[in-house]
Amino acid sequence: MEKLTVTIATCFILCSVLLLPPSPNIFNRLKSNLTTTGSYDSKKPREKLLGGGLLATELDDESCLSRYHQASLRKPSPHKPSAYLVSKLRSYEKLHKRCGPGSDAYKSATEKLGLKPGNGSESVGECRYIVWVPYSGLANRIISLVSVFLYALLTERVILVDQRSGISDLFCEPFPATSWLLPRNFPLLGGKKRDRFFDRSNSHCYGTMLRNSAPNLTETSLPSYLYLYLISDYSDDDKMFFCEEDQKTFIGEVPWLVVNSNIYFVPSLWLIPSFQTELIKMFPEKETVFHHLSRYLLHPTNQVWGLVTRSYDAYLSRADERLGIQVRVFDRHAGYLQHVMDQIVACTQREKLLPELSTQVTNTSRSKRLLKVVLVTSLHPEYSVKLKRMFWEQPTSTGESIEVYQPSEERVQQTDKKLHDQKALAEVYLLSLTDNIVTTARSTFGYFAHSLGGLRPWILYKPVNRTAPDPPCVKAVSMEPCFHRPPLYGCQAKTIEITPFVMTCEDSNPGLKLVDAPE
Ligand SMILES: Nc1nc2c(ncn2[C@@H]2O[C@H](COP(=O)(O)OP(=O)(O)OP(=O)(O)O)[C@@H](O)[C@H]2O)c(=O)[nH]1
Ligand SMILES: [Mg+2]
Secondary structure (H helix, E strand, C coil), rough: HHHHHHHHHHHHHHHHHHCCCCEEEEEHHHHHHHHHCCCCCCCCCCHHHHCCCCCCCCCCCCCCHHHHHHHHHCCCCCCCCCCHHHHHHHHHHHHHHHHHCHHHHHHHHHHHHHHCCCCCCCCCCCEEEEEEEEECCCHHHHHHHHHHHHHHHCCCEEEEEEECCCCHHHHHCCCCCCCCCCCCHHHHHHHCCHHHHCCCCCEEEEEHHHHHCCCCCCHHHCCCCEEEEEEECCCCCCHHHHCCHHHHHCCHHEEEEEEEEEECCCCHHHHHHHHHHHHHHHHCHHHHHHHHHHHHHEEEEEEHHHHHHHHHHHHHCCEEEEEEEEEECCCCCCCHHHHHHHHHHHHHCCCCCCEEEEECCCCCCCCCCCCCEEEECCCCCHHHHHHHHHHHHHHHHCCCCCCCECCCCCCCCCCCCCHHHHHHHHHHHHHCCCEEEEEECHHHHHHHHHHHHHCCCCECCCCEEECCCCCCCCCCCCCCCCEEECCCCCHHHHHHHHHCCCEECCCEEEEEEECCCCC
């Protein structure tokens, strides 16, 4: 009888734990345990956790653990945001709250979208908008999102993000007491209209408009919206977006901009004279644009943060040093390439990121038992498998222990599949938590990771004729991402030549990137 009572009692406890949803109290306790395992100390003064006041203090950390927890996993960034940037962000948050979805201003602005030019469509008070619609893989999306956000800050527009790409599975809301998600019933992009809207023959597409005839700049003909095509294969007409005159006299006046983009166009914003003065005040350190804005804007959801912290706690936290190696093979039909493997080994040994192997059978020197963890990210598992084997089969010449870890092995890109994108994002964050990073030339995935982490990467040069190049890699001079397709020959041609703080990217010619040029 006693046995039966115990069994029933045990079953009752187990069943209630396993089958019933936890009470809010239990859930909160679970969450607070979760945060403590990652060394998040809730008693620390908040200001210390906010990266120099970048984040709004009204946002609660429980619904979005990464927002405050992240700072405790990172070494403090030596790059502090300027007070001017912080004040711009605080003003932006207020603007977004006044104009965001659900506000009267938003309602009235969307109603005016249907009006013909001259019937009041152009007057929307203080609220003007830019809608971001993503294109390509995750990192291309993010570098374009950050570019659009910077443009919104500069032009005092409200950024709204198209939510059909699953952005809310990846990131928390960044702004307090409002939403950055474009409501699903937004008139221009609903139902069947959507595909027609993104057709480049759309008469509201700025490049197409210019191709057809110069837009009439009178107030009465100002359209209520423009479609901006800022995708890698854009035309010279689309590139007119980067001209001071076009910004001042036309684009700047239009209430709604809808931008479809996959590029990091920040360097070209710096080359617009009227933006440059403001940008210099916002970013006295030019190479920190993506670094600060991504840390401000992007906060992985709890689901993604779970992937990050579980990997971090299990594999990275105990390391004395962490090295990230991001391997992107652009050839869709190739997975493992021996010359890429050779290049990785050559680069990491030449740059002393990884030790040479010892010819002795065992390493007797136990004095320097440092643990170095190598985080490999790639669609393909072979690179980390070979690296792991290499450091198991022979000792290192320095006596260091090398542990190799690769979180996922997805094999093929599956953009828009929720868990696939979440894993990709988690890996970007893990890479950004390393001390040094080796990335693949021209990979935006690598750009996102090193820039977020505040790291200047070693870039693996693009192999030629299936051989590892010599030298295998180069240390980047800036942590900024590269703008692969800048408008080189239009209105900015001269400015590019004489501006000391843009340079041709190490991994992409004619790509442009921001650097802190010597004064
Ligand atoms: N989990 C994971 N996914 C990856 C990795 N490399 C590539 N992918 C997937 O492939 C996509 C590649 O697109 P991007 O994120 O823009 O990165 P990219 O290296 O610039 O590649 P392209 O845009 O195709 O030139 C990623 O978003 C992922 O979906 C990786 O190391 N880990
Ligand atoms: Mg890319």
